Amino acid sequence: MRIFYxxxxxxxxxxxxxxxxxxxxxxxxxxxxxxxxxxxxxxGIIFIISIFMGAVITLQTxxxxxxxxxxxxxxxxxxxDSMLLEFSSxxxxxxxxxxxxxxxxxEIGTMxxxxxxxxxEIMGINPAGYLVLPKVIAFVLIIPFLVVISMGVGITxxxxxxxxxxxxxASDFIYGIQYAFVPFYVVYSLIKAIVFAFIIATVxxxxxxxxxxxxxxxGKASTTAVVTxxxxxxxxxxxxxxxxxx
Amino acid sequence: MIEAINVMKAFDxxxxxxxISAVFEKGQTNLIIGQSGSGKTVLLKSLVGxxxxxxxxxxxxxxxxxxxxxxxKKLLRQEIGxxxxxxxxxxxxxxxxxxxxxxxxxxxxxxxxxxxxxxxxLDRVKLENANSKLPSEISGGMQKRVAIARAIALNPKYLFCxxxxxxxxxxxxxxxxxxxxxxxxxxxxxxxxxxxDMNSVMGIGDKIIFIFEGEKYWEGNKDDIFHVQNKQxxxxxxxxxxxxxxxxANK
Numbered sequence: 001m002r003i004f005y006x007x008x009x010x011x012x013x014x015x016x017x018x019x020x021x022x023x024x025x026x027x028x029x030x031x032x033x034x035x036x037x038x039x040x041x042x043x044g045i046i047f048i049i050s051i052f053m054g055a056v057i058t059l060q061t062x063x064x065x066x067x068x069x070x071x072x073x074x075x076x077x078x079x080x081d082s083m084l085l086e087f088s089s090x091x092x093x094x095x096x097x098x099x100x101x102x103x104x105x106x107e108i109g110t111m112x113x114x115x116x117x118x119x120x121e122i123m124g125i126n127p128a129g130y131l132v133l134p135k136v137i138a139f140v141l142i143i144p145f146l147v148v149i150s151m152g153v154g155i156t157x158x159x160x161x162x163x164x165x166x167x168x169x170a171s172d173f174i175y176g177i178q179y180a181f182v183p184f185y186v187v188y189s190l191i192k193a194i195v196f197a198f199i200i201a202t203v204x205x206x207x208x209x210x211x212x213x214x215x216x217x218x219g220k221a222s223t224t225a226v227v228t229x230x231x232x233x234x235x236x237x238x239x240x241x242x243x244x245x246x
Numbered sequence: 247m248i249e250a251i252n253v254m255k256a257f258d259x260x261x262x263x264x265x266i267s268a269v270f271e272k273g274q275t276n277l278i279i280g281q282s283g284s285g286k287t288v289l290l291k292s293l294v295g296x297x298x299x300x301x302x303x304x305x306x307x308x309x310x311x312x313x314x315x316x317x318x319k320k321l322l323r324q325e326i327g328x329x330x331x332x333x334x335x336x337x338x339x340x341x342x343x344x345x346x347x348x349x350x351x352x353x354x355x356x357x358x359x360x361x362x363x364x365x366x367x368l369d370r371v372k373l374e375n376a377n378s379k380l381p382s383e384i385s386g387g388m389q390k391r392v393a394i395a396r397a398i399a400l401n402p403k404y405l406f407c408x409x410x411x412x413x414x415x416x417x418x419x420x421x422x423x424x425x426x427x428x429x430x431x432x433x434x435x436x437x438x439x440x441x442x443d444m445n446s447v448m449g450i451g452d453k454i455i456f457i458f459e460g461e462k463y464w465e466g467n468k469d470d471i472f473h474v475q476n477k478q479x480x481x482x483x484x485x486x487x488x489x490x491x492x493x494x495a496n497k
Contacts, residue, residue, distance in 0.1 A: 022351050115334040118296055122406075123348055124323030 013206050016128035017136065030134035031141075038100050038135065038201075039142030043149070049095055050088065050150040054157030057082045062167035075168045076176020079158035081185065088150040089189040090237050093196035096146075097229040101204035104135055105225035108208030109218035117209070132205040136198060143197040144190045151189070188244050195240060196233050203229040247272045248293060248404060248436050253302035255285075255292050262288045264460045265302070273434045275427050275450045277441055280457035281482060286440045287331075287408060289457065293438065294328060294406050295319065306404065324352055327397030329407040329426075333389040335381040335396070341368070342377035345395045352400060367395040371425060387418035394425060398433070405430065405437040411446060419443065423450050442482075444489060447471065456482065 021027045061078040108131055111117050120127040155177055162168035168176075207225035211217050248270040255263040262285045270276040270293075280286050291297045293304055295311055304311040306322060314322060335344050346364045349355055355363065368377065371391040381389055390410060397405060407426055411419035427450040430437040439446065447454060451468035458478040466474065471483065472492075484490045 026350060111336075114332055114337075115330045116336055118291075119328065119330060119334040119336075121296060122294060122323060122326055122328045123351065124320040125351060 009210070010203070010206050013128060013209060014202055016126060017132045017202065017205070019126045019129045021129055021133060022125055027134060031138045034134045034138030035142050038103075038139050039146060042096060042099060042146060045095060045099060046092060046146050046150050047153055049092065050083075050153040051157035051160075053087050053091065054079060054083055054154030054159075055161035057087070057154075058158035058162045058173075059165065059167060062162065062165075072168050072172040073176035073179060075162060076158070076173035077179050078176075079162075079173075080155055080177040080181075083151050083154040083158075084185040084189055088147050088154060089192040089196065090233065092147060092150050093143075093193060093200065093233050094230055096143075096197075097200050097204075097233060098226050100139065101200045101226050101229045102222045104201060104204040105208035105211075105222040106218055108132070108205055109211035109221045110208075112209060112211050113214055113218060128205075128209060132202070132209070135205060136201040139197045139201045140194055143193045147189060147193040148186075151186070188240075191244065192237065192240050195236055199232045199236065200229045203232060247307055248438065249305040250289075250293060251303045251305065253289070253292060253304065254300045255288055255297060256300045261300075262460050263292065263299075266457070266460075266462050267302075268455050268462060268465065270436055270438050271453055272436045273431060274437070274452035275430050276436070276438045276453045276455070277447060277451045278438065278455050278457060279441060279447060279482070281442060284457045285460040286442075286457055288460075290406055290408055290438065290440045294326060295323070324348075324400055325403040327400070327402035327405045329390065329393045329397050329405070329410055331409040331412050333381070333386075333393040335389055335392055337381050340378050340380055341373070341384065341392050344381070344392055345399055348396065348399045363399065364395075367399050368392075370398065370429070371395045386413050387415075387422065390414065390418075390422050391425070394422075394429070398429060401433065403435055405435050407437070407439040409440055409442075411441065411443045416445065419445060420449065426450065444483060444486065447483075458482075 058075055058079045061075045065072075065074060108117075111131070117127045117131070120130060159170065159173050159177075162173045163170045204225040207221040207228065208218075211221040250266055250268045250270075253263055253266045254261065266289060278286050278289060288297060292299050295304075299312070306325075309318075309322065311319075311322070335341075336347065339347065342364055345367050346360055349360045349363055353360070365377075368374070371394050373388060373391045373395065376384055376388060376392070381392070384392070405426070410422050410426060414422065423446050426437060426439060429435070439450070441447070448468055451471070453467055454465070454471060455462055456464040456476075456479050464474060464476050464479050471479070474480070
């Protein structure tokens with residue numbers, strides 16, 4: 001029954017987050033700050049993960065395709081589609097649930113236990129809107145760029161691994177990534193990423209916002225935020241795939 | 247003036263405040279005293295609207311807090327300044343940004359005017375050369391002063407202070423107490439201070455309310471608190487050796 005309590009409270013929380021902002025100029029400034037903090041600061045990890053994911057997918061596919069009837073360019077095609085369909089959106093979102101989600105939950109949780117949220121409320125400010133809305137907007141705005149960067153870097157990683165290991169000739173790989181390209185896969189991936197960004201920002205903020213106690217509880221809230229957002233990402237991944245692709 | 251009328255507050259089955267009625271006068275430092283766990287903070291947070299009371303009413307110069315809609319409540323809150331036990335400064339902002347924050351949110355002042363007002367408030371709490379420091383870089387006493395400066399930035403009509411001396415040395419505590427009292431008189435505001443510090447009681451207690459186990463046991467001022475025949479209050483006041491000695495000396 002506890003799950004229904006959280007669903008109800010989360011819904012009310014999201015309603016509060018989308019309440020009228022106190023000042024649009026301040027909201028705009030905060031969005032820019034959050035884009036830098038949540039998005040630009042995540043570029044490093046996205047770059048590293050994507051390049052290795054692309055490389056490993058390429059090598060694994062090459063290892064599994066040893067039949068002479070299957071053309072070598074299939075490896076490029078498989079690497080491209082894996083990155084586009086799943087890795088650059090879902091796996092990147094799961095990684096960001098850990099990095100960005102725990103950051104949001106611990107920041108807001110600390111503000112809660114040190115009465116900073118009470119201070120905002122006393123001033124007549126909607127704390128949920130003031131603290132969370134800029135994060136949600138910023139993360140939803142920046143994530144398509146992160147996903148597209150991840151796609152590019154991942155495919156480049158695959159290309160480098162394939163060529164340097166001698167498993168796929170460069171020309172075959174390049175032909176493979178152009179072969180039977182479906183532009184909707186990119187759209188599908190971006191739609192998923194936007195939904196995941198919303199989940200990460202709001203679910204993590206929810207656990208931080210209702211943290212009670214001290215440092216220990218903030219830590220717990222942060223862990224719960226990461227676990228809950230990850231589970232929701234997986235659930236929505238299934239749901240969106242069924243809705244958009246099947 | 248703030249009035250609490252038959253305020254009752256319960257968390258689930260646990261009743262924390264029992265039928266408390268009190269009047270907190272304008273231009274005076276009104277103290278709520280009592281032991282830890284007596285319900286002082288719950289009463290303060292109920293008065294300020296952070297807790298919804300279970301029954302009863304709270305009036306701000308005749309305006310019922312419970313009867314206000316969201317917009318009216320928002321406007322009322324701009325008339326309230328609050329000093330929290332742990333200061334509650336925004337730790338990602340500098341001292342100047344903290345004090346300036348309410349001005350950014352609720353006024354259409356120019357940058358120059360905001361800077362002047364911020365510096366005025368910081369001067370008023372005798373805090374200089376700390377504008378660009380982060381809260382983590384200044385002492386607890388300085389943090390309290392920044393919190394007071396932030397609380398008075400919008401010229402509040404009501405000031406609430408939750409345990410303003412907690413974690414401070416006796417000398418800094420006196421400075422903070424005096425500051426709160428001076429500001430109360432100077433700006434003619436209704437100030438409510440939650441404390442269990444008897445030095446504060448003796449220093450700035452224009453009006454005192456003693457809470458015991460969620461009930462109001464006594465009401466008076468710093469001049470008559472020593473002459474009261476009330477076991478719970480006596481136990482509270484004379485818990486310290488120093489005050490017992492003062493009592494003996496007075497006899």
